[in-house]
Every structure is written in C-alpha cells, then in structure tokens.
Amino acid sequence: MNWSARRINKIAKINNAQTYLEIGVRTGQTFLDVDIAFKDGVDPVFRFDTKSVESDKVRFFTQTSDAFWTQGQARSYDVIMIDGLHTFEQTFRDLLASFQYAHRKTVWLIDDTLPSDVFSAMPDQTASFRERDKLKVPGRPWHGDVFKIIPAIHDFLPTLNYATIFRSGNPQTLAWYGPRQNFKPRLNNLETISRMGFFDIQKVLPLFKFASEDAAFEALGAAFAD
Ligand SMILES: C[S@@+](CC[C@H](N)C(=O)[O-])C[C@H]1O[C@@H](n2cnc3c(N)ncnc32)[C@H](O)[C@@H]1O
Numbered sequence: 001m002n003w004s005a006r007r008i009n010k011i012a013k014i015n016n017a018q019t020y021l022e023i024g025v026r027t028g029q030t031f032l033d034v035d036i037a038f039k040d041g042v043d044p045v046f047r048f049d050t051k052s053v054e055s056d057k058v059r060f061f062t063q064t065s066d067a068f069w070t071q072g073q074a075r076s077y078d079v080i081m082i083d084g085l086h087t088f089e090q091t092f093r094d095l096l097a098s099f100q101y102a103h104r105k106t107v108w109l110i111d112d113t114l115p116s117d118v119f120s121a122m123p124d125q126t127a128s129f130r131e132r133d134k135l136k137v138p139g140r141p142w143h144g145d146v147f148k149i150i151p152a153i154h155d156f157l158p159t160l161n162y163a164t165i166f167r168s169g170n171p172q173t174l175a176w177y178g179p180r181q182n183f184k185p186r187l188n189n190l191e192t193i194s195r196m197g198f199f200d201i202q203k204v205l206p207l208f209k210f211a212s213e214d215a216a217f218e219a220l221g222a223a224f225a226d
Contacts, residue, residue, distance in 0.1 A: 003169025004111065005033035008079055010217055011107045011174070012036050014224050017078035021101070023065045023094050024084035024111075028053070036079065042068045043084070065090070069097040077101055083111035086144025087123045088194060092152055095175075107176045107220065113150055113164055114171035114201075114208065115143035121198035147201060149173075151193045154207045155185040161223060163216035164208040173208075174216050178223050 001009075011017065012035065020036040025043040032053070041050075042061045050060040061068050065084045068074060080102065082094045091110065098108070115121035119137060122128035123145040132140075150173065153160055162175040186207055187193055196204075211219065 001033045002029055004030040004081065004083070004109065004172065007109055007165065007169075007172065007174070007213065008034050008036075008081060011079050011109065011220070014217070014221055015078055015105045015107055017107075019075065019077045020079045020081075021074070021077040021098070022081045022083065023068075024082070025060070030081065030083075040074070040077070065094050065097070069094075069100075074101045076103055077106060078103075079107050079109070081109045081111065086112055086125070086142060086146050088145045088148035088152070091146045091149050095149065095153075102177075104177055105224070107174065110146070110149060110173040110175065111170065112143040112146045113173040114166070115145075115147055115198060116141045118198040121145055121147065145196075148193050148196055150208050151187050151196070151204055152190065155188055155193070156190070158183040161219075162209060163211040163219050165213050165216045166208075166210040168213045174220060176220060176223055 017036050019038040020034055021040045022031050023042050025031045025041040025046060027047045031039065031041050038057045040059045042063065042065055044062065044064050046060060046062060054060055061073060080098050082091055084090060084094060119128050119132040120141040120143045125142050128142050153162060158180050159177060160175050161178040161180055162173050164171055164173045186204060
C-alpha cells in the first residue's frame, strides 16, 4: 500500500468515511487500496481496466475534473483526494468546486503540495522533463506548481484548517473545515501567488504548516473529537 492509500484509510477511520472521490487516478495504485465503501474516480486517461473493477459502488468517470464537476454525476463525499492536473489553477479550481460536494466532516488530501526541485515545480510537464534532461538531472519527479495552493488556502480560505505532511512519503496537505485562529493573510494577492516561482517558497515556508504524519493526524483527530 502506498502512502496516499495509507493516509486516506487513516482519514476514513477518523471521520468514519463511507464515500470517497479521487481526482486523478492513473493506474489505481491509490484508488484500489482505499478501504471506503463507495468510491468515485475521475481521470481523462485511466491506465488500467476499470471495467473489471466498476460496480454500483465503484464508479469511474473518463473525463477531466472540470467536466466531472459540471456534468451532475458528483455526489457528497467524506474524503476527497485531489491529484489530477498538477497546476495551481486546476488544483485550486478542483478544491473550490469540491466544496459543493462536501459537508462539515469532509477531509481533503491534496497531493504534490511541495515540489522537490526547481524542475519539478514547473507547471508544464513537457518543459520540466526537457529542462531536466538538458542538464542531465536524474529522476522524473513532477509536482507542477500545485505548491501555490498553500498560500491561496492560507490567504483566501480562512475556514479551512490544514497541515502539510512532510516525510514518510510525498508531501501532501490534509485539509478540513474549521476556522483558523488568528487569521491574517500573508500575500493577500492571487496574482502574486500565481506568479510565485520555486525559490519564493522559502519566503512563505511557515504557511505550509509542515507536520509529521503522526502530528498531522493528531491535529485532525483533535478537530474531529469535538
Ligand atoms: C499523479 S497521477 C494520479 C495518481 C493517483 N492519484 C495515485 O495516487 O495513484 C495524475 C493523474 O491525473 C490525471 N489528470 C490529468 N489531467 C486531469 C484533469 N484535468 N482532470 C482529472 N485528472 C487529470 C492524469 O491522467 C493522471 O492519471
């Protein structure tokens, strides 16, 4: 089981999840290991035989998330994983659109919220791989500019609480409803956020609310204990 499925199954235990949505499923590496009764998966290009898995409780939508949000098939979800197109704009739109299908106890897991290097942070995947190859930098990590969603959440969604899980797997941000104490926007400008580059991350590091996996789940558990 990978770190995403492990974390989603931990969330499910905390909020007693019965319904799950995964935006961006690819080979199903995470989706298939998620232990939640009702699951929806969305991907324009699934890389596995969805027909052999689908049922009235496991549904697959071969389309972009934009199409999914707007075509009336979405329902209410207890856990939502956002791992589709790795750009800030798409990820922010997916998060905002998902509010329509969320409830007070919904928990989000947003993937790729911290890029590993300047190449991985490029929003254009083809350009990212091309530049990496040109300089012979090994590996193929690609997180895109999803990291900008952190200052965007911090500054524009004061009713979401969150923690970015660091280490023990890919950095991912856990988010849940709850007013953030002492809310104060930091950049307060969506254009500034959208123009950020990899090296600007250093200037806003505290906004990520980095936590170990255990600490992030402790915070989530405490929020749900009330
Ligand atoms: C990193 S993979 C997902 C991995 C998967 N969540 C897992 O944990 O195994 C990203 C996926 O997003 C899909 N994708 C790309 N653009 C998308 C969009 N606009 N809407 C939904 N999914 C998209 C890609 O086809 C790809 O399969």
